[in-house]
Amino acid sequence: MYRIIIIEDDPDIREELHILLTNEGYQVVALTDFQEADRQVEHYQPDLILLDLGLPGRDGFALCKDIRRKSRVPIIFVTCRDNSIDELKALSLGGDDYVTKPYNIPVLIARIKAVLRRSTGGGSQEDSMEANGLRLDLPRGILEHNGKSCEATKNEMKILCCLMHRPGEIVSRTDLIEYLWDNQIYIDDNTLSVNMTRLRSKLTEIGLGDYITTRRGMGYKI
Amino acid sequence: MKPIEFMRDRLGQIFIYIFLVAVLSMFLYLTGTALGVLILILSVWIPGAVVVMFLKYRKENLRLKELESIMEGLDKKYLFAECVQPANVYEGRMFQLMRRSGKGMIEAVSNAQKEQKEYREYIEDWVHEIKAPITATQLICNNNKSELSRKLLPQLAQIEGHVERALYYARAGSVEKDFMIRKTLLSGIVKDAITRHQTLLIQNGVKLETFGLETSGLDTSKNDVMVYTDGKWVTFMIGQLLSNAIRYRVENPVIRIEAHNYRKQVRLCITDNGIGIPANELPRIFERGFTGSNGRKRGGSTGMGLYICRKLADFLQITMDAETVQNEYTSISMIFPAKENLTKM
Numbered sequence: 001m002y003r004i005i006i007i008e009d010d011p012d013i014r015e016e017l018h019i020l021l022t023n024e025g026y027q028v029v030a031l032t033d034f035q036e037a038d039r040q041v042e043h044y045q046p047d048l049i050l051l052d053l054g055l056p057g058r059d060g061f062a063l064c065k066d067i068r069r070k071s072r073v074p075i076i077f078v079t080c081r082d083n084s085i086d087e088l089k090a091l092s093l094g095g096d097d098y099v100t101k102p103y104n105i106p107v108l109i110a111r112i113k114a115v116l117r118r119s120t121g122g123g124s125q126e127d128s129m130e131a132n133g134l135r136l137d138l139p140r141g142i143l144e145h146n147g148k149s150c151e152a153t154k155n156e157m158k159i160l161c162c163l164m165h166r167p168g169e170i171v172s173r174t175d176l177i178e179y180l181w182d183n184q185i186y187i188d189d190n191t192l193s194v195n196m197t198r199l200r201s202k203l204t205e206i207g208l209g210d211y212i213t214t215r216r217g218m219g220y221k222i
Numbered sequence: 223m224k225p226i227e228f229m230r231d232r233l234g235q236i237f238i239y240i241f242l243v244a245v246l247s248m249f250l251y252l253t254g255t256a257l258g259v260l261i262l263i264l265s266v267w268i269p270g271a272v273v274v275m276f277l278k279y280r281k282e283n284l285r286l287k288e289l290e291s292i293m294e295g296l297d298k299k300y301l302f303a304e305c306v307q308p309a310n311v312y313e314g315r316m317f318q319l320m321r322r323s324g325k326g327m328i329e330a331v332s333n334a335q336k337e338q339k340e341y342r343e344y345i346e347d348w349v350h351e352i353k354a355p356i357t358a359t360q361l362i363c364n365n366n367k368s369e370l371s372r373k374l375l376p377q378l379a380q381i382e383g384h385v386e387r388a389l390y391y392a393r394a395g396s397v398e399k400d401f402m403i404r405k406t407l408l409s410g411i412v413k414d415a416i417t418r419h420q421t422l423l424i425q426n427g428v429k430l431e432t433f434g435l436e437t438s439g440l441d442t443s444k445n446d447v448m449v450y451t452d453g454k455w456v457t458f459m460i461g462q463l464l465s466n467a468i469r470y471r472v473e474n475p476v477i478r479i480e481a482h483n484y485r486k487q488v489r490l491c492i493t494d495n496g497i498g499i500p501a502n503e504l505p506r507i508f509e510r511g512f513t514g515s516n517g518r519k520r521g522g523s524t525g526m527g528l529y530i531c532r533k534l535a536d537f538l539q540i541t542m543d544a545e546t547v548q549n550e551y552t553s554i555s556m557i558f559p560a561k562e563n564l565t566k567m
Contacts, residue, residue, distance in 0.1 A: 010354050016361030080350040084402040104417050105364045126502040182419050186430030
């Protein structure tokens with residue numbers, strides 16, 4: 001499990017970030033004392049630091065410098081200041097990324113993942129997924145069940161990905177559309193229905209006719 | 223200066239002259255000077271006075287022309303009084319007065335500039351401060367997903383939009399502009415802008431189509447459309463166009479974002495299938511505060527979005543164009559300059 005340190009002076013943002021990242025499956029430490037921050041970073045040995053720029057006393061730049069003296073831990077700056085000069089300064093001081101508030105939450109998570117992936121070297125994206133007897137071959141875009149297989153489009157693959165991440169749970173259409181948009185598939189409600197119908201007929205082809213169940217007024221479930 | 227103006231300035235002097243000559247002639251005539259002698263005196267005296275007047279006029283006129291040409295050649299007109307040599311004491315005093323008045327003006331202007339700068343800085347700070355509570359609210363909504371938070375998120379997105387506009391408006395007017403021209407992936411900018419308006423786009427059931435913006439991965443990266451610009455500013459501009467397209471939508475809204483290579487330049491087109499703009503209003507849409515009949519009908523328009531866009535576009539040397547047919551579509555295009563055409567900024 002990756003450990004992330006949050007250095008943020010606004011208590012509400014700190015707390016909510018804590019909840020958000022914990023829900024995403026990270027081990028989170030939120031610092032409240034910023035004077036000793038670099039020592040605490042040394043103590044906790046995190047895999048990533050989310051660093052706010054506007055801290056009381058010493059600002060994020062100074063802190064970043066101190067941390068960089070001892071450690072190569074990836075740092076993502078999170079800040080309200082969005083001018084190019086600050087961004088340049090942050091990156092030249094050894095920051096790995098620069099995200100401005102108010103951030104789009106999926107984007108923040110994606111950036112965290114990207115930085116972690118880069119820093120830990122390993123972990124190319126998952127190649128395949130499996131749930132309830134269906135296997136997705138992601139790079140080739142193929143669905144497999146009991147030796148039978150068929151090709152699926154990018155949209156269909158992503159729909160299945162979203163559902164298979166949460167087996168047994170009901171995923172609402174809005175959630176599904178949001179997930180697809182996060183993956184640069186900009187579809188509307190009608191197109192989702194069309195995609196769903198096509199996907200179902202493909203699943204029937206390989207003998208999984210009732211793989212996706214519809215819960216009226218609530219969403220989809222596998 | 224025309225001769226008549228010169229004479230008008232010396233009306234009193236001329237009258238006294240004529241009066242004195244008349245009194246003198248009368249006196250000489252009454253004391254028995256012969257008429258012939260009198261005429262002789264007058265015919266020398268009067269032309270003499272006229273010639274003196276004329277020479278004086280010529281001198282003043284030449285001096286005036288000289289001063290005018292100095293003024294013409296001055297880059298900073300308010301430094302005029304500093305740049306001329308007074309020809310006499312009188313002029314010297316006049317220039318001194320001018321200098322004082324100029325100084326007062328410069329002080330007033332610099333005060334106003336200072337105030338404006340302070341105000342702009344305050345707006346920037348304020349915008350940065352207001353972003354903290356917006357971020358907190360957004361996180362809270364996200365961590366507690368419910369019907370309520372789903373209703374709040376678009377409202378938050380709108381607040382964010384308004385705040386963002388204020389920030390860029392403050393920035394667009396500043397002398398020390400905050401932008402950096404870099405080689406940037408256009409699809410990245412578009413993706414950012416879409417992500418920022420995702421909540422509103424999805425809520426309004428917008429179908430989004432993109433063309434020419436596929437990222438082809440590492441191998442064929444030369445096919446990716448690159449532009450030389452400041453990504454953040456353009457993200458904001460595209461965001462304005464998107465939110466306009468959402469505001470003036472019809473049922474089943476579709477927004478199409480296309481990128482073409484256009485000779486050495488890149489052209490980005492954002493087309494909606496919305497209510498369009500009346501042809502007679504089209505030339506004015508980039509004006510400050512222009513809301514048009516659409517804005518009046520729907521309300522909530524400020525007439526600032528496109529105005530700020532045009533201002534930012536000018537700095538970035540992006541050409542903006544609009545094409546529209548009422549009740550059919552509106553298409554705004556941005557033509558990014560080729561690298562070679564970017565002048566030093």
